[in-house]
Amino acid sequence: MIMYKSEKLVQHIKQLIENGSYSANTKLPSLRAQAQVTGYSLMTILNAYQTLIAEGRVYSKEKSGFFISEYNYNTYQKTNTVETSQPQKIKINSKVFSYLKQTQASDYIYFSSAFPDEQCLYNTKIMKILAHYAQQKPIGTTNKNMPPGNLKLRQQIANRYILQGIPTQADDIIITSGALDALNLALQTLTQTGDYILLQDTIFYGAWQAAERLGLQVITLPTHPQYGFNLQAFEDLLQAYPIKVCSFMLNSHNPIGFTVNDKIKEKIASLLEKYQVYLIEDDTYQELYYFGQKPLPMCYFEHQNRVLHCSSFSKVLGANIRIGWVRTETFSEKIQHLQLMSTLAANTLIQETLANFIATPYYDKHLQKLRKQLYQRKNLLYHLLLRYLPSSCHIHYYSSGYFLWIELPNHLNSTALFQILLSQNIGITPSHLFSIHEVPHNYIRINSSFHMDSQHKQAIISLAHAIKYLIYQRMPALLHYFKTDSNAFRRL
Ligand SMILES: Cc1ncc(COP(=O)(O)O)c(C=O)c1O
Structure with a gap:
């Protein structure tokens, strides 16, 4: 379509x-x-x-x-925010663990996956380079790839910041084992148990897990319904609590999908400086933009080295690459110390391979092709959903990344929907995985990166049926109709 x-x-x-x-x-x-x-x-x-x-x-x-239209920072209601965001310790890991276990069957439709379809990520050039290094004896010296990581790879990553107008040296980059490792190391570097940190109220579960692991007190920032980031609420919370670190996603947010505009980013930077707060920015989807220029990270706007920028190659080359990085001008030493006590160093062979692949024009060609494919697939799925879902569902569409964030009609519980679909081997991600609040969870995240074959299309139709079933479940007369007529679902 x-x-x-x-x-x-x-x-x-x-x-x-x-x-x-x-x-x-x-x-x-x-x-x-x-x-x-x-x-x-x-x-x-x-x-x-x-x-x-x-x-x-x-x-x-x-x-x-x-x-x-005039930019409106104030859509959020002041009184709600501070009330709903009392500092609290996090307990989310078991919930995430059981969700991941349930969605790992092999004959599964992976609308729940956090990663793009592997077929879009496969690249023959990188495989050739990998094979070349794998045949060398010995495979590059290990020392060369110890923290802060392979110099050539760090130079290549630094060059990509420079292209965005952000002066960066290889020494500002520390190679990690993926973005999750980068986020954990950055947070551990900046905090001690019991410190106050600020997270967006809806955010990738890895951010909550990192806070749980370190025993931090978490305050949450409400999402702005139109612009993603709520500046007024941000300043109120900085005034109300002794927040040490913020951890935000501002580009191609997971799960919602928004990218915060440059004016808001400028203001965030000035508030970080005013309140002397650090920011860990998770920019794992930075390359997956579909129009204009690559979105700027916060280190472009902030000049007191208060931003630790974290990213990885997982969403463009595959999660099994397991190479990420932190960019910081100030905390490289401390991060390296922590690495020596945890993951030690990222994989040598893969570091060598990436360093050489990224230096070729094939990497940018790969990104261009990937963007085109993901954009097309996202639009295709978006239109299918518009066609099949009840009109009371609201699909949040943004032209970057590969997630669609779907708001179910108010009373529907997305966890119940998840359970129904699980029994049909269809994976979706319910919103309680992205939030610690006991609010009604009526959102789901759908991964749009898969080829829309007949099986995937049928899964979308089943999703629509399941939503309609939950809607009609509220109406006993109609539920009776479903129970007595097994085809009633299909006719909805
Ligand atoms: C927002 C976000 N940050 C970090 C990660 C972790 O990425 P990596 O596989 O590089 O550790 C993910 C993976 O799903 C993610 O969605």
Whole structure:
């Protein structure tokens, strides 16, 4: 299924708003000018502008044209936030463990997976380089790859920051065993048991696990419904609590998907400096953007070395690569000390291989191809979901990454939905895995990276049936109808 042209334009304009290219009150190109640039019809462009008006992103002025709406930091309700985010110790690891165990069967539809379809990640060039180094005796000296890691690899990673206008030396990079190791090391470097840290209220479960492991007191920051990041709530919490470290995802957020725009990032940086707080930024999906420039990390905006930027190759080359890094100008020594007491060093053979692969143009070619494929697959799944899910479901779509975040109608419990689908060997990720709050959990995360064959399509139809079943379960008369007529599901 193809994405409609007007939707494409809507996504493109949203991206320009999110990355700061379009600020408040910027005039959009006239219908005619936009038609000339895009080659779309005037009606298509009008449809796109009207969608943006309906979503509050754009307003129209009589006889003047269309303009970007005023940026609104204050959608969040002040009173709620501080009440709901009392510091607390975390206990989430057992929940995550049992969820992962349940979703590991081999004949499974992996909409629950946190990683892209392996077929999209496979690259013959890297395999050739790997085979070349595997045949060498000995496989490069181990010392060369001990913390802070392979110099050539660190140089290659540093160069990619420089391309974004962030001065970085190889010595600012420490190679780790994946992004999770990077996040854990960064958090351990900056905290002691009992310290207060701030996490987004909905976030990748690895962040909660890291806090649990270190016995930290966690405060949560509410998500801004429109911009992802809630600046007003952020400043309130910094004033209310002695927060030492924040750990955030600001680009292609897992699970929700948003990318915070540059204006908000600038303000976050100034608040970090004002309140003397450190930030661990999880930027594991940084390469998976589909329009414009690669989103900037916080170290672009912050100049007191308060940001420890963590990422990895897991989402672009595969989780089994297990190579990540931390970028920090200040804490390299301390991180290396901690590595010597935990993972020691990342795999030598893989470090050598990556260092050489990334230095070739094949890495960027691989990324380009991957972005194109993931973008197409995401759009395809998005449109299938629009077609099959009940209209009371809201699908949060962002043009980066490969997750779709689906809001189920208010009363539906996403864990019950997960259990129903599990019995049909279909994996989805329910929202209680991303939050520590005992609030109604009516969201699910779906991985959109898989090839949409008939089996996957059938799984989407089953998902829709299961949601409808849960909706109608609330209505006893209809439930009776389901019980007496086994085909009732399919006809919904
Ligand atoms: C947001 C986020 N951070 C970190 C990780 C861990 O990545 P790695 O496999 O590189 O340790 C994941 C993996 O799912 C993730 O989604």
